[in-house]
Amino acid sequence: MKKLSLLAGLVLMLFLTSCRDIVNSVLDVLPSFEVPFTTQLEIPFASVSTTSYTKTPDIPMNIDLDAKIKENDPRFSINNLKSVQLSSLSIDYVSSSLGNKLDVIKNARIYLKAPNKEEILIATSYNNTNPDTKVFTPTDADVLEYFRTNQNDLVIEIQGSRITADKITMKLNTGFKVKVQL
Template identity: 65%
Template sequence: MKKLSLIMGMLVLFFTTSCRDIVNSVLDVLPPFDVPFTTTLAVPFANVSTTTYTRTPEIPMNIDLDAKIKQNNPNYSINNLKSVKMSTLDIEYVSSQFDTKLDVIKNARIYIKAPNQPEKLIATVANNTNQNNITFSVPDEELINYFRTNQNSLIFEIQANAVNADQITMKMNSGFKVKVQL
């Protein structure tokens, strides 16, 4: 009798675990997808310090995730949003007035901002020496609350390698991994 109880218990556990896997796979009908954001910005370096960080004005992203979700599947909306995480962020050199390259940026931090949310650090780079491209380290952190609205923006903090008076135009490429469920 004890063997029968043990076998039945094992079967119930097996079926319960299997059902959970089936339910989770059904809920993930819409696979995670990437939402890219690209912008070109001009950053003046006349006041950028070599000892402290200098903040740039906010860069509006205004990513409308509701529209992006509906574009992938019209049956889903922002109400089905389960997760948003930054997957990549890099900056490419475009031009400058006096041929200053990106190696003038020693350290940089990027924050995300949205209404009723605190600023959150989402990317960093330290000891940059690359002239044409900077790839940021991106932590694996949840950003869902910053994308429940389309009023989101980025803020740069830059520390220079040397004092410089120039304006650098750069292209920022970023990507966000979005998960949606029923």
């Protein structure tokens, strides 16, 4: 009898979990969408060691996610935000003062920052050899709380492949996947 009640309890739990998933998928009325962010920036680059990382100054994004959500459907707002994840990030070489290209960056990590929040790692790139483009691998971090405000910044940590100093102009391309629910 105990086995029968245990089995019935497990079946009921599976049924209820499945129902909740179905209800949640029905409530996702607005399909997930991409919020791109592109900027050109000039970064002073100084590598005095090939073993340690150097942080760049904060890169303000100031993405107004509430406005982006309302562009897609005015019935929704930032209060309906379910999740935000980085989906893509790359850096393209534009120019430099002394002729260095992106291959002077061996490894890089990118963090997201917002007021009253700890920096969170959102992307990494290791062993870069391409002088013109650096493609990052996004982490699985859900950064929803960093977009409840439009005061959000990126912070880049760079490890040089050789000792050098330069000022590099690059184009930063990002995409954030946003899910909204009623």
